Amino acid sequence: xxxxxxxxxxxxxxxxxxxxxxxxxxxxxxxxxxxxxxxxxxxxxxxxxxxxxxxxxxxxxxxxxxxxxxxxxxxxxxxxxxxxxxxxxxxxxxxxxxxxxxxxxxxxxxxxxxxxxxxxxxxxxxxxxxxxxxxxxxxxxxxxxxxxxxxxxxxxxxxxxxxxxxxxxxxxxxxxxxxxxxxxxxxxx
Numbered sequence: 741x742x743x744x745x746x747x748x749x750x751x752x753x754x755x756x757x758x759x760x761x762x763x764x765x766x767x768x769x770x771x772x773x774x775x776x777x778x779x780x781x782x783x784x785x786x787x788x789x790x791x792x793x794x795x796x797x798x799x800x801x802x803x804x805x806x807x808x809x810x811x812x813x814x815x816x817x818x819x820x821x822x823x824x825x826x827x828x829x830x831x832x833x834x835x836x837x838x839x840x841x842x843x844x845x846x847x848x849x850x851x852x853x854x855x856x857x858x859x860x861x862x863x864x865x866x867x868x869x870x871x872x873x874x875x876x877x878x879x880x881x882x883x884x885x886x887x888x889x890x891x892x893x894x895x896x897x898x899x900x901x902x903x904x905x906x907x908x909x910x911x912x913x914x915x916x917x918x919x920x921x922x923x924x925x926x927x928x929x
Contacts, residue, residue, distance in 0.1 A: 744793060748885070748902045751790060755780040762922035769909035772919055774927055775886060777857040781815040790902065791819035794855075794883050797900050798824070803853040803880045805829060805846070807872060809838055809864040816885060817855040826853075831871055838867040846877035853880055860888040865895060 752758035757780040763771050780786050794816070803826060808817025810832040821828035831838040846852060854868045865882050872879040882899040890906035910916065 745903050748790065748793065751786045752780060752886075752903075755783050755786055759927070762919050762924045764912075764924050764926040765909065767909075769911060770915045770919060770924065771907050771909045772922075773907040775858045775888065776927055777812055777816075777885065787815055787819050788823075790885055791816060791823050793902055794820055794885065794900075795823045797902070798853070798881075798883060801853065801881060801898075803851045805850055805852045805877075806855050807831060807852050807868055808855050809868050812857040812864075813855050816857050820853075820855045820883065831868055838864060838871060840871055840875070846872060846875040848876040850875075850877040851880045852877050854882045856882065856884045858886040858888055859884045859893055859901070862889075862893040862895060869895065869897065 749758070752775070757775060757777050759774040759776060760772060761774070763774040765771055765774070780790070803824070805827040806817050806821035806824070806829070808814050808828070808830045810830055814830055817830065818828050829840065829844040831840055834841065852872045854865055854872070856865055859865055869879045879897050881897045882895050884899070884901045885903065887893065887901035887904045888906060890904045910919070
């Protein structure tokens with residue numbers, strides 16, 4: 741594992757954003773690992789460092805605005821925009837779909853970067869890309885802290901992450917014995 745990935749993993753462990761144990765995920769699947777990125781967002785020094793590492797990976801990308809999907813991308817999206825010195829907006833849920841509210845708009849052709857904390861299947865990122873396109877703006881890419889799919893989730897724009905991980909998940913009736921011995925927790929998303 742490269743030094744940047746080790747540093748990022750260390751930040752997640754230090755801030756208790758990467759948990760180990762027995763977890764029931766929102767999907768109903770069981771896992772021995774859980775990302776709770778809200779934990780890292782309590783520590784602004786960690787958020788600042790993670791954004792610094794992410795912005796460094798964006799060298800050469802041209803964007804005018806960062807769009808973050810609520811809730812997960814809010815803090816890291818704002819810090820990436822601050823460090824890149826660009827405009828920041830966010831999308832939020834309305835009737836379980838992401839929308840722009842609060843008067844946020846994109847100009848035609850405006851170059852927009854989507855920033856998210858953790859991506860597993862990429863649903864909120866796909867919604868964000870569609871919001872950008874529907875407004876006539878141009879999505880330039882996706883930047884995420886953690887790609888939980890280990891690179892298998894693909895978008896039609898370039899995507900980068902600080903950390904690619906994939907932890908095994910198990911249906912409730914196929915939980916391995918070693919995991920079943922640990923009391924299950926449902927931490928929520």
